[in-house]
Structures are given as structure tokens and as C-alpha cells.
Amino acid sequence: MGNGTAYDYVIVGAGSAGCAVAARLSEDPAVSVALLEAGGPDDKNEIHVPAAFAQLFKTPCDWDFSTAKQAELDDRELYWPRGKMLGGSSSLNAMMWVRGHSADFDGWDVPGWAYADVEPYFRKAEGRVGSNEGGVYGTSGPVVVSEQRSPNVTTRAFLAACAERGIPRLSELNGPSNEGFAQTPVSQRRGRRCSSADAYLRPARKRPNLTVLTGAHVSRVTLEGGRATGVEYGGERIAARREVILSAGAIGSPHLLMLSGVGDPDELRQVGIEPVVERPEVGRHLRDHLCAGVVRRCPKKVTLAGAESFVNIARYVLARRGPFTSNVGEAVVFTKSDPSLDAPDLELVFAPAPFVAHGLEPTTEHGITVGVVLLRPESSGRVALASADPAAPPLIDPGYLAAEGDLDRIVHGLKYAEEILASDAMRDFVGDPMPPYEGGDDAALARHVRANAETLYHPTGTCRMGLDDGAVVDAALRVRGVDGLRVADVSVLPEITRGHTNAPAIMIGERAADLVRGA
Incomplete structure (x- = not known):
């Protein structure tokens, strides 16, 4: 691959959105598409076995980022895993297929991105297997969205406890409103992960016009x-005859823009990069879902x-059933910290395991976890250049809990989780608090959050889309001030969704391909 190689479209990042963009654009045999991925192939067994995803953390499949010290989280530097392989974070995540709430998209007030506009793109992506009450899901899309094959007995008890508490049951989680409880739909095909690489890239790679x-x-x-004319990597240059599309994620896309001279001019000069396009908001408006867990012995x-017994291994190998099919986050509750809110601001994720510190130190002690997730943080942060060296990681400062009220809402969620666990339906499965969780009053719960809260892996917003002059990209995802350059990933979200970000990322990839083709 020498200098001067040219393609019509050059896409950077073979993750959730990038695989979708590449597959859709290469449907046209008259165009040539190059998809560049910093990581390697998605050929490790742990990628495809759902319950094994935590074993990929801090391996070559992971960017293994760390944040700046977080003043409101006991000055801790938090670990941020991000997928570095074909499929990106869709090859590393917990496979929870959660679109978000209709109020998310309608609240952006960006033409073409209201819920009525994006819902067809979710459906286009989805190949639902199983229940589909009201025809909520698409059924012929490439991403297989299925029901869990072997939910844990404690998960079924947790769902019963939610009903006992009077929480509304959602017949389908991914309708316009997600307020209520449900078993988690998963992006799995017959008990195996269905990543964006599985869904989009594997079929598309047969095409001669996709590299x-x-x-x-x-x-x-x-x-x-x-104008964007191409990209450079490893001493090579690839030219883009039509467009360059960045799908490197909420960390990678702003990082690459800044390395290319697109950003805050003063900050670029501080690290020795000459500004080319003045876009001060590149890297700003970083939002993420912070999560703190109630952990109890079972x-x-x-x-x-x-679960790693011979019997369970055999069940998985022979029938694709059993605990190895678990995505760990087997059930969810979306709820409000204040009844006057229009939509949920808290999520509870039930795991039939003691999921602590990202599962990096697995235990054989039986326990359960209810992760409390702040869906709509008031706090925001930034991604910035730490160095002009492209190999150096950027500075990541999410600014967790900087805004007044964020901590109180998480504490409210922890107490609500304890109420659900106190239900009769959970009586046989809930024992004493399990370290590092100790329970206690509001002050003790606040200390627990500060000492133990972690990311739920959903950074967004660093290449914000909007109509105002400050927005990094316009409603067609074009970078303002540069021709032939777009961003297509969750970095463009004007505000973080009330859900998980894999489904929105793939939706953005689907929509981006139509926007490019429409142009």
C-alpha cells in the first residue's frame, strides 16, 4: 500500500458506526471504500463468548485509556476501556441493545434527528429474533437483537421484585418510552455476540470495492x-476523492481532529500544532454515564x-446455552429521581454476579449487583491533546460529579435499588453487603459513590452536532469549516441518550451513509 492510493471514501475506525457506514457505502459497486482500523482482527474467542467480555479489558483489544484525576471521586484516575479491533467497542461491550428515550432525540432540536426521523434507522439496523410486540423492532436488519437464552434465576427474581414494587413492566424495552423494567435485549446471534463487524463488515468484505x-x-x-483530501498512518498516505469520514468514537474522533489542526487554536499551539480550522468546541461537551453499584452476597x-464448570462449557459449546451466554447486565429498570421529570434520569442494571471494578478481579463468591447509572449528568468534561504525538493518548477529563445534584441523584438510585432488593421475590437471593459496598445512610452512600463509582462505558458529545456556530458538525454530520469531512459516531450527540450508546452509534452509521449518498 503505497503513497497516493486513492479511494472515493476513507473511513477511520471500524467500530459500531464505522462498520455500518462502510458496509452501506460499499453497496454501490461504482464507488471504492477504504476502512481503516487501528486495532487488529476480531478473532479472539473471548470476543464471541458473551460472558467473557471482561477478559478483553487491558489486552491488545483495548485502548486501555485512563482519565485525569477526578476531584469529586477521591482524586481517582478511572479506567476507560474502549474496543481496539474490528467491531470496536461493539466487540468488547455487554451487548445491551437500548435505543434510549424518544425525548432524547426530540430534545436535540436538530432537523433530521427527531425520534420520528431516527426510528426508521434503528429498525433498519435491527434483525429482531423473538418477541416484537407492537412491531417495535426491525426484523430484517443485520444486527441480530435477541432475547437472552439462559437468564439467571436471580434475574427472574429481580424482575418479579420490580413487579412487586409496582414498577411498570415494559413489553418491549425499545419503544418510544423506556420508563419501567425489562429483561435486557441483547445483540447476540444464537448465544454468540453479534458485533457491528459480525453484522455489517463480515458480509461486506466479499465486495471488491471495499478495502x-x-x-x-x-x-x-x-x-x-x-478540504479533507485523505489520511496518513504509519508513513503511508491514502487519498479520499470524495470524503473522509471519522468514526473513531468519542475519544478518537476529536483526538484526530485536533491532531489535524481542527480545534481550539490556542490549545493546539500549546502542544506545537499549527491551527488549520478554528473549532474551539472540538473535544468539549464530553458526557458519560457514571455507575455505582449495590453489591450483596447471594x-x-x-x-x-x-460458572466455568465442565457442564456449563459443554452446554455452551453444544447448545449455545447456559451462563456463558449471559451479557452480565441481564435486567434493567429506567426510573425518575423526581416524579416531575418528563423522562427517566436513572437506570438500574441487574447483574447476577458481583461485578466490581469492571470484573477485572473475578471472584468465586456468589453475589448480585445492581448498578445505578446517572443517565442525564449535569456534569461535563473534555478530551484534549496531551501531546502532538499521535501515539500518545489524549487527556480525558469527564468532570464527574462537578455539577451540584449529580451525586444526590445517584444516592437516591442506590436507596431505590435497596428497596427493590428488599422485596419478597428477592428474599432467597439477597444476603449481607459485599465489599466494597457497605450500605448505610446518605452520607455513607455518598462516600461509596466517591470511592467506587466507575464509567458505564458511554462517552459522547465531543464533536457535538447542532445548528449554532459553536457546534462541531452540522445536521448532515459535516465538520464546519472543512469540505469533504464528516464525523459519524456518538461523539456527535448533542446530549447523551437515556440508555446505552451502541444502538445509537449504529443508527448514526446507518443515517450517515444515507446522508453521504444523498450528497
Whole structure:
């Protein structure tokens, strides 16, 4: 692959959105598409076995980012895993298929991105297997969205406890409103992960007009005369005859824009990069879902702890059933910290295991976890350049709990989770608090949050879309001030969704392909 190789479209990042964009654009045999991925292939067994995802953390499949010290979280530097392989974070995540709430999209007030506009793109992506009450899901899309094959007995008890508490049951989680409780729909095909690479890229790679390059860590976008003309990586240059599309995620896309001279001019000069396009909001408006867990011992040996028995391995290998099919986050509740709110601002994620510190230190002690997630943080942060060296990680400062009220809402959620666990339906499965959780009054719960809260892996907003002059991209995802350059991933979200971000990322990829083709 020498200098001067040219394609019509050059896409950076083979993650959730990038695989969708590449597959859709390459449907046209008259155009050529190059998809560049910094990581390697998605060939490790742990990628495809659902319950094994935590074993991919801090491996070559992971960017293994860390945040700046968080003043409101006991000055901790938090670990942020992000997928570095084909499929990106869709090859590393917990496979929870959650679109969000209709109020998310309608609240952006960006033409073409209201719920009525994006819902067809969710459906286009989805290949629902199983229940589909009201025809909520698409049924012929590439991403297989299925029901869990072997939910844990404690998960069924948790769902019963939610009903006992009077929480409304959602017949389908992904309708216009997600307020209520449900078993989690998962992006799995017959008990195996269905990543964006599985869904989109694997079928598309048969096309002669699609070139996929792994190990291609792009160092900058080449800009000439106000236009993106290609990208550079590893001493190579690839030209884009029509467009460059950044799908490198909420960390990678702003990082690459800044390395290319698109950002806050003063900050670029501080690290020795000459500004090309003044866009001060590149990297700003970083939002993420912070999560703190209620962890309790389980008196019965029925959880995922110690699931690696010969019998369970055989069940998975022979029938694709059993605990290895678990996505760990098997049930969810979306609720409001204040009844006057228009939509949920808290999520409870039930795990039939003691999921602590990202599962990096697995235990054989049986326990359960209810993760409390702040869906609509008032706090925001930024991604910034720490160095002009493309190989150096950027500075990541999410600014957790900086805004007044965020901590109180998480504490409210922890107390609500305890109420659900106190239901009769959970009586046989809930024992004493399990470290690091100790329970207690509001002050003790606040200390627990500060000492133990972690990311739920949903950074967004760093290349914000909007109609105002400050927005990084316009409603067609074009970078303002640069021709032939778009961003297509969750970095464009004007505000973080009340749900998980994999489904919105893939939706954005689907929509981006239509926007590009429409242009």
C-alpha cells in the first residue's frame, strides 16, 4: 500500500458506526471504500463468548485509556476501556441493545434527528429474533437483537421484585418510552455476540470495492485548501476523492481532529500544532454515564460466580446455552429521581454476579449487583491533546460529579435499588453487603459513590452536532469549516441518550451513509 492510493471514501475506525457506514457505502459497486482500523482482527474467542467480555479489558483489544484525576471521586484516575479491533467497542461491550428515550432525540432540536426521523434507522439496523410486540423492532436488519437464552434465576427474581414494587413492566424495552423494567435485549446471534463487524463488515468484505486495513493507526487527516483530501498512518498516505469520514468514537474522533489542526487554536499551539480550522468546541461537551453499584452476597450458589464448570462449557459449546451466554447486565429498570421529570434520569442494571471494578478481579463468591447509572449528568468534561504525538493518548477529563445534584441523584438510585432488593421475590437471593459496598445512610452512600463509582462505558458529545456556530458538525454530520469531512459516531450527540450508546452509534452509521449518498 503505497503513497497516493486513492479511494472515493476513507473511513477511520471500524467500530459500531464505522462498520455500518462502510458496509452501506460499499453497496454501490461504482464507488471504492477504504476502512481503516487501528486495532487488529476480531478473532479472539473471548470476543464471541458473551460472558467473557471482561477478559478483553487491558489486552491488545483495548485502548486501555485512563482519565485525569477526578476531584469529586477521591482524586481517582478511572479506567476507560474502549474496543481496539474490528467491531470496536461493539466487540468488547455487554451487548445491551437500548435505543434510549424518544425525548432524547426530540430534545436535540436538530432537523433530521427527531425520534420520528431516527426510528426508521434503528429498525433498519435491527434483525429482531423473538418477541416484537407492537412491531417495535426491525426484523430484517443485520444486527441480530435477541432475547437472552439462559437468564439467571436471580434475574427472574429481580424482575418479579420490580413487579412487586409496582414498577411498570415494559413489553418491549425499545419503544418510544423506556420508563419501567425489562429483561435486557441483547445483540447476540444464537448465544454468540453479534458485533457491528459480525453484522455489517463480515458480509461486506466479499465486495471488491471495499478495502479493510487493520493495524492502521491514523495520525492525521490531510487538509488542503479547506478540504479533507485523505489520511496518513504509519508513513503511508491514502487519498479520499470524495470524503473522509471519522468514526473513531468519542475519544478518537476529536483526538484526530485536533491532531489535524481542527480545534481550539490556542490549545493546539500549546502542544506545537499549527491551527488549520478554528473549532474551539472540538473535544468539549464530553458526557458519560457514571455507575455505582449495590453489591450483596447471594446465599444460594446460583449466580455466575464459578460458572466455568465442565457442564456449563459443554452446554455452551453444544447448545449455545447456559451462563456463558449471559451479557452480565441481564435486567434493567429506567426510573425518575423526581416524579416531575418528563423522562427517566436513572437506570438500574441487574447483574447476577458481583461485578466490581469492571470484573477485572473475578471472584468465586456468589453475589448480585445492581448498578445505578446517572443517565442525564449535569456534569461535563473534555478530551484534549496531551501531546502532538499521535501515539500518545489524549487527556480525558469527564468532570464527574462537578455539577451540584449529580451525586444526590445517584444516592437516591442506590436507596431505590435497596428497596427493590428488599422485596419478597428477592428474599432467597439477597444476603449481607459485599465489599466494597457497605450500605448505610446518605452520607455513607455518598462516600461509596466517591470511592467506587466507575464509567458505564458511554462517552459522547465531543464533536457535538447542532445548528449554532459553536457546534462541531452540522445536521448532515459535516465538520464546519472543512469540505469533504464528516464525523459519524456518538461523539456527535448533542446530549447523551437515556440508555446505552451502541444502538445509537449504529443508527448514526446507518443515517450517515444515507446522508453521504444523498450528497
